Amino acid sequence: MTETAPDLPEAANRRFASQAFTSGLTVPDFAACLQMGLEPVGYVQGFCVMQWGWYGLNSPYRRGISPYSGGQGGYMESWQCPHGFVSNEHRSWGQNYEQSWIEDAWGQGFGTAYSRMLKEAAAVGAHGVVGVVDTADRLGDLGVLEFHLRGTAVKVTDAPAPAGGQPWTTYLAGQRLAKLIEAGYMPISVAAAVSSVRVWAYCMTEFLLEGTSSTWGMQPAGAEIIQVASAQMAARQIAREHVRAQMAGDSLHGAELVVSEHQLSEGDQEIQCLLRGNRVRRFKDFDPMPVPHPTVRLS
C-alpha cells in the first residue's frame, strides 16, 4: 500500500505512508485478532459535518412534506378533540407524523462518513474494518452535527485482495468477532438507521402529559397516553423497517436500539430512534463450541 487516495486529507495520506500500523483495538482485542489471522493495518476514520436543526411544523424553513397535506407513504396519524369549541388556545387537533427529511439527512451524514472511512480502509488495502464506533455529536454552539465513524482496518493473513475492493465492516472486535465466526457467520457491514416522529399534541395528550387531573371527566387517572404511545411504537417500527431494507436477505446481529426525545416547544416533541447492528451472513454450519468449564470465583 502506498497509492494515495485523492479525496483524503494530505495528513491522512502521509499517515498511511508510514511503515507502522495504528490500531484502536485494546490489547485483548488485538491478541484475538492475531489469533484469528487478522492483521491490523491502520486506524481508519470518516467524518461528515452537517448543518442540523429539527425543522418541522413551526419552522418556515421546513423541508419535505407538509404535515397538513397528509403523508406520502410515511407514517401519519391524527386526533380530533372531542370537546367541540372551547377557546382559541384549546388544541383541538393533534398529529403524529414521520419526518422523512430528518431521517434522510441523518442517513446522508452517516453514509458519507461511512464511505469516507471505507475509502481510508481501501487505501491501506484492508479486507475489513473491525471495532467500528460511530458517534453523532453537536459541535459547540454552531448548530451543526458531526458524524464520526472510526475503526481498525485489518488484513486477512495471506489472502488475496478483497473481492470488489470493498472491505467488510463490523462493530464487533476481538473475542466477540471470533465467536460470531465460530458460530458460522461472517460480517458484511455495519447497519444503522434513524427514524424521527414528530408529536403535535392535542388537548387530551397535553392534559395527560402535564399530569393534571382531567377537567373534562373523560379519562380516568393513570390512563394510557395513546398519541405518545403510538408515536413511540411507530418510531421503533420505522427504524426497524429502514434497517431491514438494508439487509438484502442477510441477518442483523447484536442490534441496539437507542430512543431519544427532544422537546421543541410545549406540546411539540420529536421522538428519535436509532437502530444499529451488524449485518452478517451464514457461510458455514455451526460448529458446536467446546463444552464450557463451570467456574466459581473465590472472591
Add this chain to the structure above:
Amino acid sequence: MSDDPQGLPEATSHRLEELEHGLFTSDLSVNEFLLIKEVGFHPLGFVMGSSIYHTGIQTRKWGQSQELTKLTEAMYNARELAMTRMEEEAAELGADGVVGVRLDVNYYEWGKDAAEFIAVGTAVKAESGVSHRNKLGKPFTSDLSGQDFWTLMQTGYIPQGLVMGTCVYHIAHRGLGQTLGSAGQNIELPNFTQALYEARELAMTRMQDEADRLGASGIVGVRLEEKSHQWGSHTIEFLSLGTAVVKTSNDVTLPTPTTIISLDN
C-alpha cells in the same frame, strides 16, 4: 531538562535510593502484580514526572478554522517534559520500562492559564537481566495494564513507548450570511468536515512520527481525546495516544481461550 538525574528534586533521590535497596512501591493491583511476575518482570517502584506549564492563549481569527500552533506546541512540550522526567526516575532505578502510565492535566486556582501535566506509572525490570529498553536506550513506557502487558507479551510484541500527538484547533464561527444561506436545510458543511478531519489526522500523524522514531512496528490501543480545556467551545485539543509496539517473534504463544460458564451470581 537534562538526562542527568541530579536534576530531579532532592526528595526524589532519597525516595529512589530506598527503592534501590529492594523495597518497591507500585500502584499495581494484586492480579496485575502476579501477571507481570509471570512474564518475568519485577516492579521496581512507582515513578512520576510533572511539569507546570503556562499555556496562555493565542489570537484566533473569528471566522477561520486553523491550527493554533503555539498552543499545540505548549500542550505537546508540557506532556513531553512530564514523560521525560518520569523516564528519568525510571532510568535512575535501572528499569527496563514503565507500565500503567497515566497522563493527566490539572488546573489550579493560583495559576491563570497554567496547567500541571503529570505522568505516573510503575517502573519494571526483567528478572532475566536481559535489557528490554527501547531503541533510544531509554526505559519503554506504556499505558498498558498488567493484564494487557501479559497478553501483549504472548503475541510476540513488546511495548516501546507511549506515543502521542496533539493538535489544538480553532473552529470558525459562522457568519450571519453563511448561516442564512443554508438555513432550514440539514446539509453537509464541507469546510467544517475538512477542518476537523485535518485536525485529527495531524494529531494521529504526529503520534505515528513518534512511533517511527522508536522503530515500532505498530501502535495498539489508540485513543482520540477531545477537550476544550479552558479555551471556550470553539478551540479544541485533539489528542491521540497509544502504545507503540515492536514485533520480537512470530510465535503467538497465547493459548486458545477456554470457554467457561460462571456459576457465581
